[in-house]
């Protein structure tokens with residue numbers, strides 16, 4: 043590095059200096075790059091309350107490859123739902139998100155946010171807001187939901203823009219009183235857009251129903267899984283002909299009905315063995 | 321807010337000159353700061369176009385410097401952001417491509433680094449750091465990486481974008497963070513802006529914009545063949561007071577033109593690093609510099625012509 047060093051060998055000091063500065067530049071940039079890369083990785087993890095706008099590419103990394111953090115979607119939102127992440131919001135800085143409990147998405151029919159996005163980070167293929175998948179609502183706390191307690195709150199259900207499809211009330215008997223009903227708010231993820239109106243409207247101090255990112259809220263079957271009864275339906279019969287239908291095994295002393303395939307055996311609880319639990 | 325006072329060395333030169341009774345006609349404040357003031361005006365205007373909407377409900381430009389929409393018809397996208405997006409393997413919508421093409425062609429034709437001196441909101445910040453530096457009389461230049469380091473940073477940005485599959489620089493870019501502070505009220509984003517200010521003030525003289533910023537590097541490359549240039553067309557009149565070197569954010573660009581007469585070099589400052597800020601035109605008492613186009617190699621060589629027109633007013 044020092045210019046005063048004698049070059050008594052064949053090595054050329056000019057060239058040596060060039061190699062050194064080049065190396066320094068490359069290594070410095072490499073270290074800075076590694077730091078930014080690590081920061082980037084940590085920015086991919088979003089807090090669960092942060093929900094991306096409608097049409098946002100479902101894979102967070104794909105979204106971060108596309109979103110230039112311009113805020114045009116934020117400007118386009120007539121309800122001021124969307125917010126650009128500031129440093130310390132734990133969302134990649136400059137990217138759009140909303141907190142359903144604060145301001146849910148009003149599901150504009152013309153989806154101005156998607157139209158405004160210049161990059162396709164919000165997928166322009168989304169033209170029907172009812173097909174949006176910002177996340178999905180989950181009734182996270184059955185123990186505090188008023189309807190589960192046997193009352194008729196129903197507020198989330200009434201506020202759902204996709205009422206009776208995304209959110210239904212399922213009636214069952216109330217085991218506490220034994221003579222009343224419970225109307226269980228039930229989310230159907232296939233129709234839920236993740237708008238967050240239900241979470242916003244929940245009357246509790248802390249919402250019992252919450253919108254969560256799909257990745258957090260939903261399970262996923264193994265891709266190779268086949269559901270026997272669906273396959274049976276699809277093929278109008280068993281996939282393989284001539285299957286020998288062995289008698290179904292059931293606990294206790296049960297008599298399988300003979301000759302009728304796929305008919306559940308009739309179990310007489312009084313005949314079940316003592317230690318048996320469902 | 322660039323240094324209005326020359327470096328001690330330049331001051332010495334000027335004193336020597338004054339001692340030699342070669343007093344030049346006094347130039348007014350406006351003449352001495354013409355392009356500085358125009359640049360501040362331009363930088364303010366850019367922010368103002370984005371601010372009338374949130375402040376007064378009068379929408380002119382929406383978005384940020386990364387991508388914007390003006391009057392609902394003119395899309396503009398930062399081509400460096402688009403390049404990172406491609407490195408991250410996202411195929412953008414046509415609007416982003418069109419916007420980036422408009423910006424790229426504009427800067428490639430006019431002047432690549434005009435982005436730095438006439439548009440970028442970080443430029444006033446680093447200029448302020450430099451000014452504070454001079455006011456505090458900080459003598460040491462601090463850490464001085466090679467000006468080429470920025471190209472390493474640029475390469476790093478593209479590599480990281482490719483490896484992480486995301487627009488990596490936007491995570492830290494002080495330019496768009498500054499923009500979001502002003503236009504979107506993202507106050508915590510000020511952190512990056514303050515960091516750059518402190519870096520330039522205490523760690524490295526003109527460290528950010530002249531050595532490290534990959535955005536400046538990119539626009540420099542983009543404008544390698546741009547038309548608007550500064551020429552040392554009256555270099556024969558130069559008395560080596562060094563004022564221009566003291567104010568230039570990229571002083572290495574000046575000497576090939578200013579001292580190039582003997583070698584037969586063109587008086588045009590052709591380096592892609594020149595930000596076309598015009599600060600040299602402002603400070604030169606002998607009117608050596610002027611804005612021109614890249615093919616204008618004309619110069620004034622006759623000493624008489626030089627002497628009779630050394631007020632600094634360019635014709």
Ligand code: SF4
Pocket residue numbers: 095096118119120121122123124146147148149150153154155156171
């Ligand atoms: S659909 Fe409407 S309310 Fe929802 S985020 Fe987009 S613009 Fe805002």
Ligand code: SF4
Pocket residue numbers: 108109110111112113114115116136137138158159160161162163164
């Ligand atoms: S408009 Fe698109 S690119 Fe711009 S911030 Fe919103 S999602 Fe990102």
Ligand code: SF4
Pocket residue numbers: 178179201202203204205208209229233234235236237238239240241253
């Ligand atoms: S988030 Fe809630 S309100 Fe919105 S569609 Fe889903 S269930 Fe309905």
Ligand code: SF4
Pocket residue numbers: 186187188189190195196197198199227243244245246249250251
């Ligand atoms: S609004 Fe809240 S408390 Fe009421 S039914 Fe819905 S989840 Fe339960």
